[in-house]
Amino acid sequence: xxxxxxxxxxKVTETGTPVTLRxxxxxxxxYMYWYRQDPGHGLRLIHYSYGVKDTDKxxxxxxxxxxxxxxxxxxxxxxxATSSQTSVYFCAISPGTGTQYTEAFFxxxxxxxxx
Amino acid sequence: AQKVTQAQTEISVVxxxxxxxxxxxxxxxxxxxxxxYKQPPSGELVFLIRRNSFDEQNEISxxxxxxxxxxxxxxxxxxxxxxxxxSAVYFCALSEAWRDDKIIFGKGTRLHILP
Numbered sequence: 001x002x003x004x005x006x007x008x009x010x011k012v013t014e015t016g017t018p019v020t021l022r023x024x025x026x027x028x029x030x031y032m033y034w035y036r037q038d039p040g041h042g043l044r045l046i047h048y049s050y051g052v053k054d055t056d057k058x059x060x061x062x063x064x065x066x067x068x069x070x071x072x073x074x075x076x077x078x079x080x081a082t083s084s085q086t087s088v089y090f091c092a093i094s095p096g097t098g099t100q101y102t103e104a105f106f107x108x109x110x111x112x113x114x115x
Numbered sequence: 116a117q118k119v120t121q122a123q124t125e126i127s128v129v130x131x132x133x134x135x136x137x138x139x140x141x142x143x144x145x146x147x148x149x150x151x152y153k154q155p156p157s158g159e160l161v162f163l164i165r166r167n168s169f170d171e172q173n174e175i176s177x178x179x180x181x182x183x184x185x186x187x188x189x190x191x192x193x194x195x196x197x198x199x200x201x202s203a204v205y206f207c208a209l210s211e212a213w214r215d216d217k218i219i220f221g222k223g224t225r226l227h228i229l230p
Contacts, residue, residue: 031216042121042206042222050216058217090160096216103150103162104218 003027006091006107013114019078021110023091025071032074033092033104034058034066036085043090049074050096081114088112117142119209119221127227128197136192136224138207144168149183149190150208150218160206166190194226202228 003026013019034046045058047066055066065077088111094104118141128134151163166183174181178195208220
């Protein structure tokens with residue numbers, strides 16, 4: 001299995017509080033992604049990174065920020081959590097389509113509930 | 116713009132029937148990659164296949180087969196002789212090689228295999 005770990009796996013937080021989710025990889029892959037999964041919407045890309053300190057917005061980036069100071073860690077921050085950010089969050093990694101890789105590897109997911 | 120459409124939200128078939136999951140994509144690139152992932156009830160995302168835009172050969176893997184047609188921008192997935200264990204949500208995804216390997220998913224198709 002690919003070395004990718006998400007933490008925490010479950011979190012309940014109050015509206016208005018900041019929350020940081022961590023994605024850690026041991027594969028030294030260049031690309032890292034954050035998705036959220038909601039019923040009826042599938043997997044939607046929040047932010048992604050194509051290298052250390054290189055990040056870009058995805059489809060649903062409002063209310064989220066990210067940072068990647070090391071190859072192995074990609075942090076997703078909800079500056080002020082809202083109930084609409086209740087979701088399951090997935091991190092993914094990949095070496096890039098220019099390589100011989102065959103897949104993007106996904107973490108186990110983080111279930112976040114904002115009350 | 117990069118887009119993946121899975122028009123079938125939910126499908127139910129009786130065990131041993133064949134079933135095809137549709138995937139239609141939009142891209143401006145000539146070089147791109149298509150994926151299928153499976154998400155069983157346990158929640159993890161399982162890679163099934165990757166296909167690049169230069170390889171239009173259909174692929175068969177056991178009971179699974181994929182039909183890639185660039186002329187109709189489709190990458191359909193067929194399960195032959197379905198089994199209850201095939202019950203899952205299936206996602207189709209697209210990556211445009213020059214756009215920093217951003218991977219965009221469709222909304223998924225929930226497949227129920229009835230015993």
